[in-house]
Amino acid sequence: MTRTDVPATPVYTITVTSTGTMAIDGEDILTEPGATPEETRREALSEVRIKAAYLGRPVRALVKDLHSTVPLIVDLDGTTTVLDTPHPTPRKDPFLLVLDDNDTQLCPILQLPAEAAVTPSTTHHQALTEIAAHRAAGDPGAASAAADRMETELAAEQGPTHPDTLGALTVRAWLALSDPSTARTTETLELLLEAAERRLAAGAEPHSDTLRALRNAHSLWHHIRDDDPETALELADRLLELLQDHPRRRGDIIDWATSRTA
Structure with a gap:
């Protein structure tokens, strides 16, 4: 599935380590001790949903592990849509980037x-x-x-x-x-x-x-x-x-x- 109605940025990167822990854009997701990988994943997606709420619209995300990179759309209600194509490349800013x-x-x-x-x-x-x-x-x-x-x-x-x-x-x-x-x-x-x-x-x-x-x-x-x-x-x-x-x-x-x- 593709989604063209969601801006190209921001894209939040959820990284899954070999031990099952997760981070969003490099910041660890804090979960209860003994949380399963699925529980940790739900917590990470919940954090992305909060970011979508800040913007008042769906946002893009990537779930990356040792073997794959999956592009997603996360909606305001927490619904996730797996895309069959990569996220689009953002338009280059006309000014110097930082x-x-x-x-x-x-x-x-x-x-x-x-x-x-x-x-x-x-x-x-x-x-x-x-x-x-x-x-x-x-x-x-x-x-x-x-x-x-x-x-x-x-x-x-x-x-x-x-x-x-x-x-x-x-x-x-x-x-x-x-x-x-x-x-x-x-x-x-x-x-x-x-x-x-x-x-x-x-x-x-x-x-x-x-x-x-x-x-x-x-x-x-x-x-x-x-x-x-x-x-x-x-x-x-x-x-x-x-x-x-x-x-x-x-x-x-x-x-x-x-x-x-x-």
């Missing part, structure tokens, strides 16, 4: 403007068009300045927690992370942390953008801790607070911080 070390794939925070997750009011569509034009012209500084103005105007008109304002903040974070001159700076990490904090506090949708901000913040923190371990240690608590539901990432930070303070 490395997300969660799965060593290139992962855009946001697509502009045709499939933008951010949908500001009509008066600010021109601002998005201006940002896209500056990016296409190779002027990331002008694009960032335009995004900053858009966020400031939206915050004044609709408030700092409005979805449009948070969307504009997400654009700013994406632009900073996709600009080689600012991609690995502490300022960009703090911008990602702010975006994730504010999005989580407001329950902003789509949740996938919040997850990308979190993952990219962790990825960038990795780079910064090599060059500036003192700053990385100072920011570790903020990152740990944001990663409450990501035990593998929390463990990575705690292990490193413990080794630094030992």
